[in-house]
Amino acid sequence: MLAQLLVQLIVIIGVSRLIGRGARWLGQPLVIAEVVAGIALGPSLLGWLWPDALRWLFPPDSMPFLKMLAEVGLVLFMFLIGLELDPKLLKGRGHTSVVISHSSIIVPFGLGAVAGALWLYRTLSDPSVPFSSFVLFMGVSMSITAFPVLARILSERGLMQSKIGAIAIACAAVDDVTAWCLLAFVVSLVRASSLAQAGMTTLFAVLYIGFMLLLVRPFLARLGARVASREGLTQNVVAGTLLLLLASAWTTERIGIHALFGAFLFGAVIPKEGGLAAALIEKLEDVTVVMLLPVFFAFSGLRTQVGLLDSAQAWLTCGAIILLACLGKFGGSAVAARVTGLRWREAGAIGVLMNTRGLMELIVLNLGLDLGVISPTLFTMMVIMALVTTFITSPLLRWMYPPEEQARDQLAQAPDAALVPSAYTVLLCVSHGQAGPGMAVLSRALSGERNDASLYALHLLSPERPLRVRAEGALDANGAEGAAGAAGTAGSALTPLLGRAEKLGLSVRTLSFVSSEPARDICRTAQAKRADLVLLGWHKPLFSQTVLGGTVHEVMQEASSTVAVLVDRGLSQVRRVLVPFVGSRHDRAALGLARRLFKQSGAEVTVLHVTSPEGAGTGRAQVDELFPLDEGAAVKLKVVRHASPEEAALEEARAGYDLVVVGVGAEWGLEDKLFGVQRERIVRDAPGSLLLVRHPEGAPALAQGQGQGQQQGATPDAAHAVGART
Numbered sequence: 001m002l003a004q005l006l007v008q009l010i011v012i013i014g015v016s017r018l019i020g021r022g023a024r025w026l027g028q029p030l031v032i033a034e035v036v037a038g039i040a041l042g043p044s045l046l047g048w049l050w051p052d053a054l055r056w057l058f059p060p061d062s063m064p065f066l067k068m069l070a071e072v073g074l075v076l077f078m079f080l081i082g083l084e085l086d087p088k089l090l091k092g093r094g095h096t097s098v099v100i101s102h103s104s105i106i107v108p109f110g111l112g113a114v115a116g117a118l119w120l121y122r123t124l125s126d127p128s129v130p131f132s133s134f135v136l137f138m139g140v141s142m143s144i145t146a147f148p149v150l151a152r153i154l155s156e157r158g159l160m161q162s163k164i165g166a167i168a169i170a171c172a173a174v175d176d177v178t179a180w181c182l183l184a185f186v187v188s189l190v191r192a193s194s195l196a197q198a199g200m201t202t203l204f205a206v207l208y209i210g211f212m213l214l215l216v217r218p219f220l221a222r223l224g225a226r227v228a229s230r231e232g233l234t235q236n237v238v239a240g241t242l243l244l245l246l247a248s249a250w251t252t253e254r255i256g257i258h259a260l261f262g263a264f265l266f267g268a269v270i271p272k273e274g275g276l277a278a279a280l281i282e283k284l285e286d287v288t289v290v291m292l293l294p295v296f297f298a299f300s301g302l303r304t305q306v307g308l309l310d311s312a313q314a315w316l317t318c319g320a321i322i323l324l325a326c327l328g329k330f331g332g333s334a335v336a337a338r339v340t341g342l343r344w345r346e347a348g349a350i351g352v353l354m355n356t357r358g359l360m361e362l363i364v365l366n367l368g369l370d371l372g373v374i375s376p377t378l379f380t381m382m383v384i385m386a387l388v389t390t391f392i393t394s395p396l397l398r399w400m401y402p403p404e405e406q407a408r409d410q411l412a413q414a415p416d417a418a419l420v421p422s423a424y425t426v427l428l429c430v431s432h433g434q435a436g437p438g439m440a441v442l443s444r445a446l447s448g449e450r451n452d453a454s455l456y457a458l459h460l461l462s463p464e465r466p467l468r469v470r471a472e473g474a475l476d477a478n479g480a481e482g483a484a485g486a487a488g489t490a491g492s493a494l495t496p497l498l499g500r501a502e503k504l505g506l507s508v509r510t511l512s513f514v515s516s517e518p519a520r521d522i523c524r525t526a527q528a529k530r531a532d533l534v535l536l537g538w539h540k541p542l543f544s545q546t547v548l549g550g551t552v553h554e555v556m557q558e559a560s561s562t563v564a565v566l567v568d569r570g571l572s573q574v575r576r577v578l579v580p581f582v583g584s585r586h587d588r589a590a591l592g593l594a595r596r597l598f599k600q601s602g603a604e605v606t607v608l609h610v611t612s613p614e615g616a617g618t619g620r621a622q623v624d625e626l627f628p629l630d631e632g633a634a635v636k637l638k639v640v641r642h643a644s645p646e647e648a649a650l651e652e653a654r655a656g657y658d659l660v661v662v663g664v665g666a667e668w669g670l671e672d673k674l675f676g677v678q679r680e681r682i683v684r685d686a687p688g689s690l691l692l693v694r695h696p697e698g699a700p701a702l703a704q705g706q707g708q709g710q711q712q713g714a715t716p717d718a719a720h721a722v723g724a725r726t
Contacts, residue, residue: 004062005069009295010296011057015041016294019257024516027154027394031358034294039303046305058169058302062480070299073292074363075249075263076284080269081147083277085173096167096340101174103336104354106141108328112142115324121318124378135185141181141365141382142325145175146358146390151516153393164401168353170487172331176360181685183364190371191256201256208251209265216244217269224276231278234281241280258367275662276701278678293359299556300362300383303369310376318381320389321614329355349401356393361386414453425454425597427531428497428508429522436497437538438568438689440660442535445506445574446593453684455501455508456529458522519554526561533593548670548680548692555692556664562589564693571659571689574601577659580608580649587661589695594661598635606636608652610645647680653686660686664694 004432047054058066085383116138117131125134138629141402144466150172159165184205192198223240225235251260251530270277309315319620365382368374374382426446428439436457447453494510499507515521526534536552548556548565556563579594597603642648645667653660662682664670669681671693683690 004059005065006065008057008062008298009291011142012037012041012294012298013291016297020208025604027516028391029149029358029394031146031149031152032324032387032391034297035300035358035362035383035390037289037299038299039304039383040301040645041298042301042304044301044304046382050071053074057497063302066295066299069292070296071259072133073288073296075245075259076288076361077296078260078263079267080281080285080288080494081176082264083270083272083281084147084151085177086272091128096337097170097174099340100333100350100354101166101171101178104171104329104333105178106181107332108142108325109139109327113139115321119353119376120636124375124381126372128374129373129649130190133186133190133373136182136189138367139425140179140183140186141361141368143175144357144360144364145172145179145329145354145361147172148174148360149390149393150353150356150359151322153353154204154398157397164349164353167337167342167352171350171354175354177268180261181369183266184252184261186256187261187371190373197256199425204255205257208255211268212248216266217271220269220276221271221273224271224273227279228577233276233283236424238280238283243486244479260367270693289378295360296366296502300366303366303376304380304383305376306380306384308380314377321381322385325385325389326403327353327355329462332541344400345445349397352393352396352400355389357386358390361389362542363534372519387717389549402409404510404667423452424455424533425529425531426533426535427526427529428455429534429536429555430457430459430493430497431537433493433496435566435568436494437500437568437655439535439537440497440504441503441506441571442504442508442566442574442691443599445601446533447506451505451507452600454529454533455498455506456511456525457494457508458511458525460518460521461512484683502563508675519551519558522551522555523558523560526559534559534561536563538565538567550662560696562593562693562695564691567683567690567692569687569689574603574658576657576659577603577605578608578653578655578715579605580652581670582610582645582658582665582667584663584665584667585695585697586665586693588663590661590663590691590693593691593693597661599657604636606638606652609637609639609649611639611641613641613643650682650685653688656663657688659691660687661691667723 019037019040020030020033041054041057043054046057090525102366113135116135119135121131127580146167151169154165154169157165159168185202188205189198190195192201213511223237245263248262248266249259252261252265267496270280272278272535284462309318330351332351333354334344334347337347337350342350362383365374365386369376369379373494422448423543426443428443430436430439443453443455447455494512498508498510511525513521522536525531534555538552552565565710572698574597577594577597579591581589582589591607594603594605594607639650640648640652646669648662649662649668660672660682662668670683683692
């Protein structure tokens with residue numbers, strides 16, 4: 001049986017990730033792919049195309065084990081959802097959020113209850129199901145908003161810190177709490193054998209909530225403070241937290257309102273200050289979301305039988321359910337948002353976002369099917385409704401609230417940064433922790449003893465990890481910092497950089513947000529911050545040796561600033577700098593950066609001017625053109641005649657330089673190509689660290705002493721046209 005389960009896990013996770021590629025290409029959240037993968041592995045597709053494969057992969061005697069694993073995954077996931085609910089979401093928006101969220105519950109709840117009472121109970125319900133239980137369950141199932149899916153969409157669209165995003169996420173938080181309380185009440189009614197027992201279940205549930213808020217929450221607050229101030233999140237703390245989680249889930253299961261409610265409640269009462277919640281998300285999210293949740297989707301897919309909708313009337317009924325769900329959720333939310341003072345376009349965007357159901361709806365539906373409240377046919381219709389309402393959210397949001405409207409609103413809220421002169425600005429793009437220390441050392445050399453530079457460290461989060469968005473801070477589309485916290489999160493990619501920066505006396509501001517288009521968002525952030533230099537870290541790719549491909553290539557093509565890639569081989573100081581030079585615009589930009597290293601930190605700069613064997617000249621005039629007379633004399637110039645500039649640069653690099661600053665170009669074996677065989681021998685064979693520099697085509701070089709933030713579009717002095725920004 002273990003071998004069977006392992007095969008099932010391999011297939012489930014593999015198919016989910018494979019379909020996830022297609023969902024990402026369509027601009028859909030990963031949950032869509034996971035739901036579709038679950039349905040594809042069930043009788044609706046695999047059982048229809050290849051029944052023997054379905055019976056071999058998911059034999060009936062294996063289903064109890066799969067169900068138990070799925071339910072454990074749901075308990076952990078509901079705990080994570082509770083951890084993500086932060087009361088600070090309501091700060092300053094309490095009235096608006098409560099009005100919109102309750103309208104988005106009352107209206108669809110009413111429509112679902114009426115439809116259940118007048119129509120669905122007679123046609124799609126088991127007669128043994130109590131009428132009141134069915135009507136109430138249909139109301140709740142129509143009222144759900146998928147908080148995690150909503151957070152993921154807002155993050156990917158750069159809306160998390162916008163007015164629309166803040167209101168939507170707060171409304172979804174209130175919506176989820178209210179809906180789960182209603183669901184707990186409905187479950188207690190269904191499970192109770194009499195009205196008196198239902199009353200006792202409700203009373204015990206209220207007492208348990210009070211116990212968690214008044215006694216457990218203060219204890220957890222002290223635990224969170226200890227985690228933040230002492231040894232951090234140890235295995236003992238994790239074990240103790242999991243024991244309390246399981247005890248909470250067991251208690252609510254025994255009370256009669258289901259274990260999922262206990263897991264959700266325990267996560268919700270954990271204080272969000274002190275770092276305990278963020279650290280727990282860091283520890284538990286990957287295993288829960290990547291391994292256990294797809295099992296739940298597969299189990300749901302095995303219970304979804306599209307073949308049960310075998311008539312035109314059944315499909316019309318399904319269409320009517322989708323229409324009622326959208327009308328209630330979208331209409332109730334949008335009208336309430338308009339009443340609270342939002343413009344119709346903003347109100348429409350709120351309505352579209354609140355109409356997202358996704359995963360949370362599937363949890364509710366599976367609960368209803370387990371309790372026998374809904375039939376397999378109605379379960380299938382409601383699953384299709386959840387899929388459709390989630391799938392249409394992204395395209396409808398783009399239509400209702402297009403990027404230009406989003407940018408206009410954010411520009412109106414942003415301060416006029418154009419009136420504020422800025423120093424030399426460097427955007428440090430950190431994808432992994434190993435790149436950070438070398439970037440900090442280079443930044444110190446570029447800043448000098450006077451810290452004459454503005455440094456921003458940017459870490460882009462994967463859209464597949466939405467639960468970490470608020471834990472690690474956020475950035476809006478204009479590049480405005482969100483909540484500080486990226487550095488404080490356990491295991492953050494920015495921690496090594498900030499640790500080294502603190503030792504070097506550097507001030508670095510952190511930026512962190514979710515991105516599904518890293519190159520585009522790096523360029524947008526660089527433009528918003530008026531960065532003079534975009535510095536990218538590099539690590540060895542998994543399947544190739546290419547440095548200037550993928551995201552690096554895209555950034556180099558799209559950025560309006562000079563872009564440099566640091567290949568760090570233990571960079572600890574910048575005292576001796578080599579600049580291979582043949583005269584291209586990229587070489588001139590490299591020499592401009594070397595000039596800044598000389599001016600700010602006194603680095604010893606050697607320019608290796610490579611000419612062809614038949615060439616003439618010393619290159620001194622070109623160096624004097626790029627350096628003022630008082631600085632040019634301090635620059636060492638070596639002129640060599642060589643048939644291979646790349647080989648000449650490698651020979652000189654072996655002389656023990658701390659950093660080789662080289663322009664991107666074919667002469668050095670460096671071409672920013674997305675595909676194709678690239679030599680990049682200088683990267684492979686150079687013994688020390690390298691800085692690969694590309695100056696944007698057509699971009700004006702800046703005059704000496706000017707930064708991009710100070711001199712946008714300035715015409716440079718011809719004597720000093722470098723591409724260097726000082």
